Structure formats: C-alpha cells, structure tokens
Amino acid sequence: MQEDTGWSYFEITPRQMHSWYWDVKQDLADATIALVWHRRIDGRQLTDSITRKTIWIDQPYLADLDIKLISLDQGQIASSHSTVDNVELIHIPILKAGQYEIQVGRKDGLNSKWTAALAWFGESQN
Known part of the structure; x- marks a missing residue:
C-alpha cells in the first residue's frame, strides 16, 4: 500500500483562512x-482581600x-467545526482521486x- 500524507505547522490570526492543496x-x-491547537491559560496571582493569602487565578482562552475539505471539481466534501474543542477531525472512508483544497479558518475575535x-493521511486502495 502506498501512503499519501502531509502536514503543516502554522500561525493564524482572527478571521484569517489558510489553504493547502492535496493532489x-x-x-x-x-x-x-x-x-490541533493549544488552549491558552492566562494565569496570575492575586491577594485575597479577606484572607490576605495569595491565590492563583486562571482564565482559559481557546481560538x-x-x-x-473541498473538491476542486465538486465543491465541499466535508467539514469539522466545534466551538468548544481544540481538535477538528475529518474522516472519509473512500476519497476519490482528484484535486482537493484543505481550508483552515479562524472565527473568534x-x-x-x-x-x-x-x-x-490516506492509503491507496490497491
């Protein structure tokens, strides 16, 4: 079996979109x-006004x-969009030969x- 693979590590800003072409x-x-991407934690120490003890306050942030996945011949094939997770996943049991565009977009502010x-990743069926 032959594998068809690729990867990218990149930066993205709010309301930006990146594309990769998969032949x-x-x-x-x-x-x-x-x-996949990281959930960020904005942590800081504060002094509790009642107990005068130092406490840790953390606030999670998630882009x-x-x-x-878009077929250049047929349009959108599949998508994944969750507002609460830091993982998006598309699985297609059989992906036909052709030209595809993988789009990653960011919607938060x-x-x-x-x-x-x-x-x-994909494996040839032969």
Whole structure:
C-alpha cells in the first residue's frame, strides 16, 4: 500500500483562512485530516482581600478554528467545526482521486496569533 500524507505547522490570526492543496493521484482508503491547537491559560496571582493569602487565578482562552475539505471539481466534501474543542477531525472512508483544497479558518475575535498543526493521511486502495 502506498501512503499519501502531509502536514503543516502554522500561525493564524482572527478571521484569517489558510489553504493547502492535496493532489490525490488514486483513490484513498480511510482519508483523515486532523487539526490541533493549544488552549491558552492566562494565569496570575492575586491577594485575597479577606484572607490576605495569595491565590492563583486562571482564565482559559481557546481560538475557534474550523477545517473544510473541498473538491476542486465538486465543491465541499466535508467539514469539522466545534466551538468548544481544540481538535477538528475529518474522516472519509473512500476519497476519490482528484484535486482537493484543505481550508483552515479562524472565527473568534481574540486579539492574538495562534499556532496550530494540520496533518492529512490516506492509503491507496490497491
């Protein structure tokens, strides 16, 4: 079996979109696209006004990233979009040979860049 794989580690800003092109030369079994990124914690120490003890306050932040798989001939094939997770996953049991675009978009309004990792994988059916 022949594998068709790729990956990217990148930065993305609010309301930005990145694209990768995937040239699938032959039908693939169990094609998978995974996107992951970190949840950030803004932590700081404060003094409790009643007990005068130092306490730790933390606030989690999470960018809202989505992925889409688009066939350049047929349009959108699949997508994954969760507002509460830091993982997006697309699985396609049989991905036909053709030209595809993988899109990663960011929808949140947090005012900072975020790093993410994208990977795609499929095995030929032969």
